Amino acid sequence: MELKSYDKIYHIHRKSRVKRWFFFILIGGIITLFLPWTQNIKVKGNVSSLYQSQRPQQLNSPIPGRIIKWNVKNGDYVKKGDTLLQLSEIKDDYLDPMLVQRTEEQVEAKKGVRDYYEAKVGTAKNQLLALNAARDLKLNQVKIKISQLNNKLVGEEAELAATTNELKLSEDQFARQKKMYDDGLVSLTQFQQRSISYQNAIAKKTATENKVAQTRQEILNTQIEQNAVTQDYNEKLSKIEGERFQSLGNIEGSDGDIAKLQNQVANYKARQGLYFIIASQDGQVVQLNKAGIGEVLKDGENIGTIVPTTVDYAVEIYIKPVDLPLVKEGQRVMCIFDGFPAIVFSGWPDSSYGTFAGQVIALENNISPNGLFKALVIEDKNEKRWPPKIKMGTGVQGIAILNDVPIWYELWRNINGFPPDYYEVATAKSTKDEKAK
CATH class of the missing domain: 1.10.287.2610 (Helix Hairpins)
Structure with missing residues (x-):
């Protein structure tokens, strides 16, 4: 009686392909070592605005007074010059209606x-x-x-x-x-x-x-x-x-x-x-912290916040001091916004999905309280536009793009603990200087 299980378990009479696969993987690995790899620095930050006037503004009471009328509620959209609330006088020096x-x-x-x-x-x-x-x-x-x-x-x-x-x-x-x-x-x-x-x-x-x-x-x-x-x-x-x-x-x-x-x-x-507190710009009224009629406000007391509707978004990223020499104005940064799905290939940024390109326009020379240096990144108009649904304060993960090197060089650098290669950004000014030379 012929046993079929014997043929399925024992392959002693069959030709082995292990050697072929070994050389195939070896050659593939060697080829892979010579593939290009984009060096980068990973940073974190948040969405902000390019201009101070477009950032969330506090609503403050310019004078001490008593609230007698509210014209808005949390979440309302207002236009510049709209009256938000009305105050009445509480100081004895100004109570005379014929003052x-x-x-x-x-x-x-x-x-x-x-x-x-x-x-x-x-x-x-x-x-x-x-x-x-x-x-x-x-x-x-x-x-x-x-x-x-x-x-x-x-x-x-x-x-x-x-x-x-x-x-x-x-x-x-x-x-x-x-x-x-x-x-x-x-x-x-x-x-x-x-x-x-x-x-x-x-x-x-x-x-x-x-x-x-x-x-x-x-x-x-x-x-x-x-x-x-x-x-x-x-x-x-x-x-x-x-x-x-x-x-x-x-x-x-x-x-x-x-x-x-x-x-x-x-x-x-x-x-x-000043008895009428008006909106300083178009935006949404949020975080109102005074309720009802008759509450007394102090001079300069915070009432709420108005978030502008028209914003030129920018990203504030924070860079470690050791990486600061590698980042220059005009450098390309790939941004990953919280809430937007992304598939990231660290060494191949152009092959990633869900990332958005930006450009460094400013680097602060003073260290922030968190021990990092802040840089400002704006949208790169020549590439995919940033998502319109991002909001102020949204978390951002950034990848600062550096040099293109072979994979073997990047492995050797990491094994030896060397920093990424110093990256010079070709600005318009330097290009003109080179042409003049």
């Missing part, structure tokens, strides 16, 4: 005071002009009087000289008449007549001298009066000038008070505009 109007009335009152002082300055200026004119007139009168007295003095001095000459002549005649009388040549009557003429000449000279002295005294008194007039008018002018400067100072003070009150009016009006 702006009353402050404007204070401004008008201060302007009236300033106008009064300006009118007073104008009046003082007119007074100064009038006093200066009166002083000049008075001084001219005094000068004319002094001139008249000087002329009078000249005439009286001339008269004094004439009386002096006349007295000398009378004195000579009296002396000759006395001698003739003593000699008996003339009568006593003639001698007495000559004596009377001599006494009259003496009296006339004395009277003339008195007139000259009186005129000189009048001149001196008039000069003193001139000085007194100057002093008197200077005092009056100084007093009015002081009042004018005081009014000017009050005008400046009023201008300062007016500016201060106008500033308060502007602040009050601006504060009234």
Whole structure:
């Protein structure tokens, strides 16, 4: 009886193909060692925005107040300028409903005071002009009087000289008449007549001298009066000038008070505009942390967050310090977004599925709190577009593409613990420099 199990178990009579398979695998392995392998660095990060204005913005209360009306709820989409909620005042200094109007009335009152002082300055200026004119007139009168007295003095001095000459002549005649009388040549009557003429000449000279002295005294008194007039008018002018400067100072003070009150009016009006919290940009309102009506907000307190609807997405990746020299601006990075399926071949990025190409545009020189260096990656417009459904904060795994090397070199590098080859990115600037050379 022939046993079929024997033929199935024992293959001693069959031809073996192990050797063929061994050489086939060996040759395939050797060929594989010479296949290209793309060196890379694996990094992690998250989705962010290229511009600060497109990142989620906090909604803060600009002033302390009480919530009196909500216009939105969590998840609502709003347009820029839409009113989100309305506040009412809680500070005693701003409770007056007529606060702006009353402050404007204070401004008008201060302007009236300033106008009064300006009118007073104008009046003082007119007074100064009038006093200066009166002083000049008075001084001219005094000068004319002094001139008249000087002329009078000249005439009286001339008269004094004439009386002096006349007295000398009378004195000579009296002396000759006395001698003739003593000699008996003339009568006593003639001698007495000559004596009377001599006494009259003496009296006339004395009277003339008195007139000259009186005129000189009048001149001196008039000069003193001139000085007194100057002093008197200077005092009056100084007093009015002081009042004018005081009014000017009050005008400046009023201008300062007016500016201060106008500033308060502007602040009050601006504060009234802050009772309505509006959306700073188009987006979705999320994370509202205040509920109901009547809750009190502090100055600058966070109310919620608004997430922009239009965002230029970017990826923030974090690089180890040891790998930092291998990453440059313009370097290609393959991104794998959380929630999007991907099949990744580390050494063959072009053969991977579910990866999206990006480009490094910035590297921070300062280390982050997590001990890594941050780089910013944007979408590569020349390759497959990033998925439109990604959201801010989505986790990202990145593969920074380095040099293409054979597989045997990569195995040898890893066995010896060597770092990847240093990678230089050919930028537009360097290309231009090479062409110039």
